[in-house]
Amino acid sequence: MPWAEALIASKAEEVEVGQEGRILSYVDALREALSLALDLDPNVFVLGQGVNDPRGMFGVTTGLHEEFGVERVFDTPLSEEGLTGICAGAALVGMRPVYLHNRPDFLLLAFNQIVSHASKFSWMDNGKGRVPLVIWSAIGRGWGSGAQHSQAIQGLLMGVPGLKIIMPSTPYDAKGLMLAAIADNNPTLIFEHRWSMRSKGHVPEGTYKVPIGKGVYRKRGTDLTVVGTSHALEVALEAMDELSPQGISADVIDLRTIKPLDEEIIFESLKKTGKILVVDTGWQMAGVCAEIGCLVAEKAFHDLKGPVRRIGLPDSHTPAGFSLEQYYYPNKEKMMGVIKEMVEK
Amino acid sequence: MPWAEALIASKAEEVEVGQEGRILSYVDALREALSLALDLDPNVFVLGQGVNDPRGMFGVTTGLHEEFGVERVFDTPLSEEGLTGICAGAALVGMRPVYLHNRPDFLLLAFNQIVSHASKFSWMDNGKGRVPLVIWSAIGRGWGSGAQHSQAIQGLLMGVPGLKIIMPSTPYDAKGLMLAAIADNNPTLIFEHRWSMRSKGHVPEGTYKVPIGKGVYRKRGTDLTVVGTSHALEVALEAMDELSPQGISADVIDLRTIKPLDEEIIFESLKKTGKILVVDTGWQMAGVCAEIGCLVAEKAFHDLKGPVRRIGLPDSHTPAGFSLEQYYYPNKEKMMGVIKEMVEK
Amino acid sequence: MRYPYNPENFTSFHSSETVYDKAFLTRLYREMLRIRRIEEEIASRYHEDEMKSPIHLVIGQESTAVGVCAALEKTDLAFCGHRTHGVYLAKGGDLKAMMSELYCRANGCAGSRGGSMHLFDKSVGMESSSAIVAGSIPTSVGAAFASQRRKDKFICVSFLGDAATEEGAFWEALNFAALHKLPIVFICENNFFSVCSPLEVRQPKVAIYKKAESFGVPSVQIDGTKVLEVYAAARQAVERARSGAGPSFIESVAYRYLGHGGATDDSASGYRDPAEVEHWREHDPISTFHDFLVSKSQLTATEIEQMEKEIRSEVLSAFEHAISSPEPGEEELMTHVYSD
Amino acid sequence: MRYPYNPENFTSFHSSETVYDKAFLTRLYREMLRIRRIEEEIASRYHEDEMKSPIHLVIGQESTAVGVCAALEKTDLAFCGHRTHGVYLAKGGDLKAMMSELYCRANGCAGSRGGSMHLFDKSVGMESSSAIVAGSIPTSVGAAFASQRRKDKFICVSFLGDAATEEGAFWEALNFAALHKLPIVFICENNFFSVCSPLEVRQPKVAIYKKAESFGVPSVQIDGTKVLEVYAAARQAVERARSGAGPSFIESVAYRYLGHGGATDDSASGYRDPAEVEHWREHDPISTFHDFLVSKSQLTATEIEQMEKEIRSEVLSAFEHAISSPEPGEEELMTHVYSD
């Protein structure tokens, strides 16, 4: 396996959260990951409605079809359920598809193939089949994305056995986790966030993996633990930046993957702070926030000094209109308010 | 509206948990509900793959097509996504479809229509459209149902705004909640459990509604609160029956609906007992158990005297084989073990 | 050029002998022109960043919505996808409410919840639309089913793009409509593209309408640049639906001049030949019809001038209305999550 | 009787001039007979409640799996739905592993995780199956895609029922297969029923293969009760796939005698005319072929007797094997949730 070997040989695998290397845009980091994977392993192919568009899909795929040929980087019919199954079938016989979507909303069309097929083959086949499939999509927000183009559905899938779910927030992680996802032998979903994709950061050259299932501290502090992923965690970081002059400090943990979940890092921090705020880009109810909130109430109850708090989306739909949308998404101020309440009590 | 009027006129609406009336089987109670609804309102129709089969769908629809005609009770092509949208469209212009499925697994094919369409019309239409649609399915268990015919997916949908989700466990509730669901102007999912459907109980004649969003106490006690729905709650009741001679007593709450969730009854009981065990027929992770566990850690933290506990399904798939399946589903003994642990600590 | 104008494949419905009265012809012309002018005004102001909504303009394809809706009653129901403007306006949707929706105002047709991809006006039978491709097709079939079962008088029209026929739900819905002989007309607006993806990378070389036909649904491919062709084909299909004879499928071929979304032509980016756009502009639905009407002495320069004036003033006042309308408040967020 | 045997609609592939050698003909007969005897044994023991698995017997339809698989290489991959037994056995799947799976034993082909609806044997190209109708069709197309892109030698065969063509995913997969000219053969086993629902309440009166054909896929309807017809049609389609000419669709018409699931005929319950079952038994794939072979002096009574004996002993020892095998332990539950 040229691919696996190259990855193992790679020293970069050991590199922790990038503080050095070139400054790259998030989008370029992702494209580099795809390009490296296509180069390393002939079994990798990249597909999705629009990956061959002149500007690529959000720039992530720009030019790849020219570099690697339309046999390996290609546009698809608009058939999400069928194509997901087709990818799973190709994976089952040893290929490594990377299927890209503009929006997670479109994955709702493919839940039968994701939940009842791709996630189950390895288990139902008693270990004889495996599905090295990556499904990537970018959570929409703003500019009228509205109820049908903004759904952050990670919470709907978190409970499904057999899946891995990745939600990066930095260019470094986006690249390293994409490579890790492609190298992984399981159906892996990556939920990018359109707003995280605007950032730049340090990104090493060449192949490296960020481990799936490992969170990192983005800030260290003592008053509380803030845990989450993706754009929700970025807002939390901004909130903490503002609160720091007021003498409030927190452990801010970027989980990076929500399944498998890095329980250890959460418990470790909570032991110190005793308070936890969980943030997520999806609906607050019965999703990522709920899982983590319940988990600590179950397994770290005796470390809790106050109520678990969560900030996700309210039990309503995303408005398309600009002003309504401002009320829908929790912002820095709202997070600051909750954090202050938690600290003051 | 003949339908709404008949319901309001009905005195039975006020009847609480049936302790009188005929003894009816669960299945007959459901059929009676369908029959009454079809009779009351010409806008009601019943459809689904197999509703016209000689034995009806699990007996629930037996004979209805003969009574009300195949124009109103009819078999469908095997097109879950399309048919769900068709039902939503018919509902949008004023009909009241009741769409039945053998298994919730098949709803995974229709998530796009359920999550991105039916649940959103009323909201996106600024209140001008509404979707009085009932989607019914029976959670499978045993006899080789296996990974693809046993999925209790309520947890995947609980976070989705605009849906109502019902999970009855008695014949009385099954009938009253079916009638309430048909009378409701929102897309409502009913998840029956194949094993609950084997029971009999008191069922009043005629039309009555069990309120959607209201739980009931099935047992009263002091040591802990056990909360859940459907077959998982039945197992919990059995566990409490065994534990009662040992002097252990609990408030056992049957939520009956998981969305909207009856938070009040949970908080009320928890205030007294200080301990909570949440049980569910679905995956434990990021679903119903997680939501309720997080909810109490958030809003009733100061009443908690010990860790929240949950018992759902492990992070694995349902085995088809009989012996493996015994290990998969939490049984009475497992629940007793957890409850004892909780009480003893 | 990948997709030239190719009249050979079209079935012709409008015979030159058919005589329509001048009022009707003028109305068709005026409606197309009105849509064009509204779209142009949206395009010209889009850079101001005040319409914070993704737009999918219909310039070049006005004839399909206008021709089809001319064959409908006000009580008939129309459904469409993301490319809403043409259908909404042709079905008689309120222009002010539409502009308010694009400007995210409280009095938008969806109260600012839906944006450009969710325009509707139930008072005139513009029933629903969906931003999910093919999403509204089952909805439309369900409404047709209700009409049939309740013996309502209305029929349904389902507008969809060529890419929508790649979604399985379309075939599921078509099968059901054919099985139950539902009163519905499917209008597939084939403009050869799904965003930047040409038909050839999405479907084998078989005509879309031929596939629909094989499902037992009477189907045709027509010249979607000719409003009278569209009207005549739609009339026949609407008649079929209303008489209880079941669904029809019309593949209406026309071309969009501007980019898939937004306000500019993006052909220079490489996904299509800019010459292809120029080529289709020569078969522009409005100028073709203009020339036809003038040649038949059904329209004069003065009449057109008058029309332009009226439309201009209507458009300006709709924009004005929208811009000066209030935005929705926070209390709106949680209402109508559930219906009473 | 709703669905009589109607040879008029079938395309004939096997000409009586085609000469097959005796060994081959005997093999086909033996394979059909073997499947029948295995199914009968399962049926006769099902009431014991030891095979705790939902079964979908293939009695009456053996010829399709056998005829198709005879045209395949061992390295070719087969995929199917819930009605697995015929395909699994015809493709060469291990009988003992199958029986162990039905008896929920640790050495079942799926380690007791899959049950009757998830039989596979990757060593002989019985690649996958799904209990979700149409669920394995996209999988099969994906494997065919992999074969094409990697220039592997194998082709894929996707077995599906008539009801599977009502699922949108089938049309999505068919479109993709046609678009990319993938090496795949779709075998639609049309037995007129989906559980108890006859075709007429699910699809308008149009032939399934005609719809597939309109997607640009060479398609035929054949007599699925005649194994040589099936074989000849499959050979042509397999040849097409292997040569790079793309997919084919074969609608193979045959009838199931027993209920949809379980071990008994449920016709008396009313969803079909018991006379219909009797009628089709007159066109039984095995006795028809038997008579043909005897008439051509290709098979003798002694040979058949010998065959029956061998099969009987193989079947008995497979059941014995299964019954005496151990059940899986609790530690199995959490393994292979993830692959390494």
Ligand SMILES: Cc1ncc(C[n+]2csc(CCOP(=O)(O)OP(=O)(O)O)c2C)c(N)n1
């Ligand atoms: C299910 C789904 N997949 C992808 C998209 C993204 N998308 C929006 S419009 C569009 C193109 C649709 O093409 P077509 O149906 O031909 O309509 P046209 O835009 O040409 O009018 C796509 C792919 C979507 N909205 N929904």
Ligand SMILES: Cc1ncc(C[n+]2csc(CCOP(=O)(O)OP(=O)(O)O)c2C)c(N)n1
């Ligand atoms: C998506 C889905 N819907 C419903 C079912 C229930 N079901 C199992 S087999 C079957 C009938 C399928 O009929 P067909 O495809 O013609 O195959 P046959 O059983 O006749 O061989 C149905 C409806 C299912 N397994 N999957």
Ligand SMILES: [Mg+2]
């Ligand atoms: Mg198009």
Ligand SMILES: [Mg+2]
């Ligand atoms: Mg069948």
